[in-house]
Amino acid sequence: MIEPKPREETAQRVRAAFTETYGNAPAGVWHAPGRANLMGEHTDYNDGLVLPVALPWGVTLALTPTDDDTVEVRSAQYPQEPVTFTPSTLTADPPTVTNWGGYVAGVWWSLRHAGHLPATGAGARVYLDSDVPAGAALSSSAALECATALALAQTFDPTGLAQDRQTMARLAQRAENDFVGAPSGILDQSASLRCQADHALFLDCRSLGARNVTLPLAQAGLRLLVINTKVTHRIADTDGGYAQRRRECEEAARILDVAALRDVSDLDAALEHLTDPVLRRRVRHVVTEIHRVNAAVGLLRANAVADLGALFNASHLSLRDHFEVSCPELDLAVEAACAGGARGARMTGGGFGGSAVALVAHDRIDDVCAAIAAAFADRGWTLPEVGVATPADAARQVL
Known part of the structure; x- marks a missing residue:
């Protein structure tokens, strides 16, 4: 850990x-x-x-x-x-x-x-x-x-x-x-x-x-696990996948004549207008992901934090299939965490490596960690590092 x-x-x-x-x-x-x-x-x-x-x-x-x-x-x-x-x-x-x-x-x-x-x-x-x-x-x-x-x-x-x-x-x-x-x-x-x-x-x-x-994880008996796959993630590369995704989003916004994809109000109409299947996938992810943020905030306000798990899963599938920024190690971390008892899991960050997060009941942490370790060992891959991430305060002077 x-x-x-x-x-x-x-x-x-x-x-x-x-x-x-x-x-x-x-x-x-x-x-x-x-x-x-x-x-x-x-x-x-x-x-x-x-x-x-x-x-x-x-x-x-x-x-x-x-x-x-x-x-x-x-x-x-x-x-x-x-x-x-x-x-x-x-x-x-x-x-x-x-x-x-x-x-x-x-x-x-x-x-x-x-x-x-x-x-x-x-x-x-x-x-x-x-x-x-x-x-x-x-x-x-x-x-x-x-x-x-x-x-x-x-x-x-x-x-x-x-x-x-x-x-x-x-x-x-x-x-x-x-x-x-x-x-x-x-x-x-x-x-x-x-x-x-x-x-x-x-x-x-x-x-x-x-x-x-408010994110009442402890009150709900839940913990947020961070799973570092140790697959190096880097976005400071103008020719890399992150930069490419940003250019694709900008191109889709230009074709749809909106300032940014945040302004797409009718997803079906936007998808009909786009002929490039890649841009269609990118727009589908961004628009539905913004909806998922609003849904997540609604769940937190309703004190239904455990139900975030389903949104985690939907987000990861969209990032994997529509935005195409996941990788085999992230997918395995998410799948193994859910198989081990997590309420939900998703990659976090820019993608192409890096970490996943999982929403886990406090008494299932050992099960989830064991499932992740077993899945990676079965593939012969480097074992991830897992930690419990208690939401912390912002930057501050400490001495």
Whole structure:
């Protein structure tokens, strides 16, 4: 089982590592969580609705500002790969910093160009640690961006950007889109910055209006399992499947003469108008997935959380068959979880690997985990990592 590390313990360890590395204590320590999406996959960049939760795993970051114009970043995950850059000379095309450091530098670039950092002198020393698996479709990149953005906002613009998490999410998304080059929507950054413990974030990705809806898992005797298949998921690839799906959605919206697929009000008429069977499948998924988000919120308001399982299953089938972003390992994880007693399961995130989530009664967790392990062992595949994901709070300063 994947066990979350105690936040206070992690924060103290990161603070101590910063002090040992740089010779002085940091100005503060911040934590930003990864996310799992309960419903609303590939709807965010279609101006649709989503329903994520923040995870108990994330990125913890210590920072202290400096008087110079240089930034040095060190990571517990990449101890031999320190990243250094000068904020005033960062460029996005081509990106001045690449690989994992690009997510940090991209936030500096995004906030500086938006006027939330000084033109010069926005230097800092940074040390970070992460317990959210990279490449698992659990938004490790967004957690890194949001931890960086919140630390910078509270350090350099405490009465401005630090008070506006909606704008902060947009700027973190811009870092990922325009600096790193990943064509992601606003879901991940919003979840990391705006979620609340024991709630799911009901977010309108067009207006960015949001409210946290009570998710009474424990009261219903349920747990949310995250199943990391260990099949690497990556969306920062302009030629990859994620980018292709986004282009297909944009093309369908153009043909249907709507601003985004969120605006399709008559699905049958839209499908009749489209002649390309691929675009028909893409539109069917996006439109029905938005309906499933509304249905999920309705169930939560009715205190019928156990009934989310059927929606999980329907969503996964649509992602597998209509949007075609699943993979054999995700399909097996979902099938085995349900066979082992889960109320429902679905892939989460961009797809093509990564993780699934399953809704499981607390007394069936061992059965579900055993069923997943047996199914993967039978195929000779690497065993997934499974963890109980208690919905957590959004990014915050922890020390």
